[in-house]
Amino acid sequence: MTNRRVMITGLGAISGLGLDLTGFWDALKSGRSAIKPLDPLFDGVKISLGATVPNFDPESYFSSSELTLLDRYSQLAVIAAQEAVNDAGLIYGENTLVDAATIIGSGCGAKHTDEATYEQLYKQKRTRAHPLTIPKGMPSAAASMVSLHLGTRGPAFGLASACASGSHAIIQGMTMIQSGMIDVALVGASDAPFTYGLLKSWDALRVASDDTCRPFCENRSGLVLGEGAGMLVLESEEHARDRSAKIYAELAGGGMTSDAGHITRPNILGITNAMEKALHHANLYPDDIDYINAHGTGTIINDATETEAINRVFGTYAKDLAVSSTKSMHGHALGASSALELIATALAIHHKTIPPTANFTVADEVCDLDYVPNGSRQQEIRAAMSNSFAFGGLNAVIALKQYAW
Numbered sequence: 575m576t577n578r579r580v581m582i583t584g585l586g587a588i589s590g591l592g593l594d595l596t597g598f599w600d601a602l603k604s605g606r607s608a609i610k611p612l613d614p615l616f617d618g619v620k621i622s623l624g625a626t627v628p629n630f631d632p633e634s635y636f637s638s639s640e641l642t643l644l645d646r647y648s649q650l651a652v653i654a655a656q657e658a659v660n661d662a663g664l665i666y667g668e669n670t671l672v673d674a675a676t677i678i679g680s681g682c683g684a685k686h687t688d689e690a691t692y693e694q695l696y697k698q699k700r701t702r703a704h705p706l707t708i709p710k711g712m713p714s715a716a717a718s719m720v721s722l723h724l725g726t727r728g729p730a731f732g733l734a735s736a737c738a739s740g741s742h743a744i745i746q747g748m749t750m751i752q753s754g755m756i757d758v759a760l761v762g763a764s765d766a767p768f769t770y771g772l773l774k775s776w777d778a779l780r781v782a783s784d785d786t787c788r789p790f791c792e793n794r795s796g797l798v799l800g801e802g803a804g805m806l807v808l809e810s811e812e813h814a815r816d817r818s819a820k821i822y823a824e825l826a827g828g829g830m831t832s833d834a835g836h837i838t839r840p841n842i843l844g845i846t847n848a849m850e851k852a853l854h855h856a857n858l859y860p861d862d863i864d865y866i867n868a869h870g871t872g873t874i875i876n877d878a879t880e881t882e883a884i885n886r887v888f889g890t891y892a893k894d895l896a897v898s899s900t901k902s903m904h905g906h907a908l909g910a911s912s913a914l915e916l917i918a919t920a921l922a923i924h925h926k927t928i929p930p931t932a933n934f935t936v937a938d939e940v941c942d943l944d945y946v947p948n949g950s951r952q953q954e955i956r957a958a959m960s961n962s963f964a965f966g967g968l969n970a971v972i973a974l975k976q977y978a979w
Contacts, residue, residue: 580748580826581977582920583819584662584807586654586762589904589914590625590800594657598904598914599921602929603950607903609786609798609933612768619773621782625800625905626768643710644719645684650803650910651716651764652723658760659724662807662819666725670817674807675756676730677747678717679739679763681909681964682772683732687711689769716764720805728756737869737906738962739763740804740913741970745828747808757813764803765908773799779838781873787906788933789870789899790877790941797871800905804913806920815979822920824975826957827856833967840876840963845883848969849959853887856973858957860888863895863973865928865958867919870899871906878940880961885942896953898946902932912962916972919960923976926954 588594590608591601601608608625632641632649644652655676664671687710694700709715714732721730729750733743740763747759767773776782776799783796814821829851833844853860869880885892900918907914922928927950934947955976962970 578752578754579811579824580751581809581811581814582806582822582825583809583814584658584664585822585917585920586657586661586805587802587914587917588627588650588654589802589907590627591904593627593630595661602900602903602918603927605930605932605948605950607786607932609905616770616773619770620777621773621799622784623786623798624768625798627801642706645687645710645715646766647680647684647764648716648719650766651678651720651805654762654764654803654805655720655724655760658805658807664807670758671724671726673728674726674758674760675728675747675750676717676721676726677733677743677759677761678720679733679735679743679909679913680716681736681739681765682767683713684711684715685769685772686766689771720760724760726760735968736964736966737908738912738964738968738970739909740911741916741960741962741972742830744806744913744916744972745830745970748825748828751808751810757810759808760805761808762803762805762913763909765910766801767799767908768801783872786933787872787902788935789868789872789902789931790881790937790945791935792938793935794872794874794877796873797906800907802904802907802910802914804910804917806917821977823923824977826858826975827852827973829855829971831969835967838965840879841967842879842883844967844969845879845963846886848971849883849887852959852971852973856975858973861891862957863959864953864955865896865922867915867958867960868897868899869961869963870901870931872901878938881941881943892943895944896928896946896951897943898929898931900929912970916960919958919974923955923958923974926952928953
């Protein structure tokens with residue numbers, strides 16, 4: 575069985591906008607940004623802003639014995655996965671969930687575990703590492719922990735492609751369902767980048783804003799880091815219909831390319847090719863799309879290049895598109911951003927509400943599209959796209975369609 579239609583039936587989110595999906599969506603539709611000054615925990619770090627998960631207490635979710643195996647990024651992944659599974663109406667131990675695949679992306683992985691280990695060994699001069707350092711800090715830790723906590727026994731693995739990790743994980747789950755290999759997939763991404771070493775490394779790149787994230791504005795000054803996890807339950811159409819599942823949207827297609835060029839500077843051809851491939855795979859024409867959730871980092875070259883790519887792909891119709899960057903609210907949560915942004919796109923279709931680009935002032939002269947400034951917009955969305963363009967020239971674009979029984 576091939577080319578089966580794929581549905582989004584469950585969503586889970588934890589981010590700077592809140593501890594759950596409701597908080598996430600309420601903030602997005604109201605245009606409320608989670609970007610705020612960081613607690614002064616890191617001496618010598620220039621980055622002063624971030625979108626951290628508010629009022630997060632791991633001990634309210636996990637026992638002390640569980641926490642010995644859970645890096646912060648794994649904690650966030652498990653919490654979002656549990657919410658997505660509950661939202662989809664799946665039950666621990668039942669065959670549907672037991673047989674599901676688990677595919678979790680991450681841009682930086684278990685950095686909290688790495689940093690704690692290195693501090694103990696190099697700064698505190700300890701002679702031994704914690705015996706669970708390897709399973710807690712391995713790149714596939716989040717996938718393993720989600721599988722363990724949710725009881726999924728199908729294919730399970732981690733995936734890393736920088737800021738496109740979530741989109742690549744989602745596309746992987748989609749193609750496995752389309753091929754007939756599985757019926758259900760739990761997919762998404764998680765990142766927790768607020769550690770001394772990572773912040774110092776982002777300092778060195780000199781792309782972070784000390785103001786706020788203002789995508790596509792003439793006075794934009796860079797990105798603002800965030801943290802969080804976004805998880806989705808995907809099902810084949812037949813499987814979803816058989817159990818009368820709630821369907822947010824159809825996961826219609828994906829396009830993936832590599833620039834094979836500069837390690838940090840985006841390439842216009844790689845981006846346009848990914849968008850065109852997503853349209854083709856989804857069997858959509860440019861004028862079928864009503865909304866694009868942009869990569870929209872708030873950096874000078876990224877926003878200009880993405881705008882130009884949209885103009886090239888959509889031609890004169892580009893001016894009729896609604897385009898917004900939700901990074902202006904949840905920050906750039908690295909690999910998790912692409913998962914959170916696809917969740918935002920699915921919710922936009924489901925609720926007929928386009929989230930805005932927050933913190934908007936005046937558009938840059940080279941950014942000439944409708945960026946839905948500051949306030950959400952009620953609008954029917956027939957189809958939408960979510961863009962993710964990562965360091966290393968790794969591009970992933972996902973297309974969604976409105977679905978009706």
